[in-house]
Amino acid sequence: AQKITQTQPGMFVQEKEAVTLDCTYDTSDQSYGLFWYKQPSSGEMIFLIYQGSYDEQNATEGRYSLNFQKARKSANLVISASQLGDSAMYFCAMREGMAGNQFYFGTGTSLTVIP
Amino acid sequence: GAVVSQHPSRVICKSGTSVKIECRSLDFQATTMFWYRQFPKKSLMLMATSNEGSKATYEQGVEKDKFLINHASLTLSTLTVTSAHPEDSSFYICSARARGGRDQPQHFGDGTRLSIL
Numbered sequence: 506a507q508k509i510t511q512t513q514p515g516m517f518v519q520e521k522e523a524v525t526l527d528c529t530y531d532t533s534d535q536s537y538g539l540f541w542y543k544q545p546s547s548g549e550m551i552f553l554i555y556q557g558s559y560d561e562q563n564a565t566e567g568r569y570s571l572n573f574q575k576a577r578k579s580a581n582l583v584i585s586a587s588q589l590g591d592s593a594m595y596f597c598a599m600r601e602g603m604a605g606n607q608f609y610f611g612t613g614t615s616l617t618v619i620p
Numbered sequence: 621g622a623v624v625s626q627h628p629s630r631v632i633c634k635s636g637t638s639v640k641i642e643c644r645s646l647d648f649q650a651t652t653m654f655w656y657r658q659f660p661k662k663s664l665m666l667m668a669t670s671n672e673g674s675k676a677t678y679e680q681g682v683e684k685d686k687f688l689i690n691h692a693s694l695t696l697s698t699l700t701v702t703s704a705h706p707e708d709s710s711f712y713i714c715s716a717r718a719r720g721g722r723d724q725p726q727h728f729g730d731g732t733r734l735s736i737l
Contacts, residue, residue, distance in 0.1 A: 538723045548711060550664075550728035557723055596663060600723065608654065608726070612663045 507531065509597050511611035518587045519619050525572070526582040526614045528597030534558075538600040539580040541571065544613070545593045553595075556580060587618045623647050624716050626729025634737055635706060641699045641732045643714030650716035653697035654726060655689060658711045670697050704736045 510529045518524035530539065541553040556564045556571045564571040572581040584591055597611040623646040631639050643653055652671050656664040668684075670676040670691035678684045686708075688700040697716075701708055711733050715726035 540725055542728075548658075548713070548731040548733075550713065550715070550726075552725040552727060555723065555725055608666065610663045610666075 508609035509611035645716040649694040
């Protein structure tokens with residue numbers, strides 16, 4: 506089974522609107538971490554936000570928030586007030602394992618912000 | 621924020637050449653570094669994980685004699701693609717994780733586009 510599933514290969518959003526990028530995960534670990542990264546066309550990977558499995562509150566970082574629903578094993582990224590510069594690939598990732606060296610990426614969602 | 625430098629950013633070379641890619645953490649000590657390969661419009665594929673001072677752990681299907689990884693210090697890891705062939709052409713990207721536990725995010729280099737002619 507896929508560890509991380511991102512079902513939206515491509516998404517479009519109007520500038521200044523909010524958008525939700527879906528991510529579901531599969532793990533039997535009690536302790537794990539969830540990450541979102543942004544990859545612009547230039548290729549670099551930019552860390553956006555982190556959610557630990559024991560964190561009770563949803564993580565927020567500026568315009569990014571993570572809608573963490575543990576029972577459903579979902580960790581959706583919400584981008585508020587979209588900007589043209591948000592157009593990029595977005596990857597959901599999960600850390601599991603005691604050493605934290607088991608790290609899995611989803612297949613990514615390509616987000617295009619329309620002016 | 622944490623900075624990871626990857627060099628070179630682009631390499632074009634002939635088949636049979638060995639290519640070395642460097643990954644440096646500039647403002648933190650990286651106990652663990654990761655090497656990924658990414659095909660166009662695809663996700664990152666983990667190739668190997670290296671911890672400072674110990675041998676790298678390779679993912680299944682990755683040839684350790686082909687992709688040599690050295691993590692000689694807390695700020696430097698290198699990936700050497702030995703006797704590269706056109707099928708090795710890809711985007712290679714490293715990441716580093718600081719001390720402080722497994723939930724430290726990985727910080728990525730800018731990647732290396734490798735083209736083998």
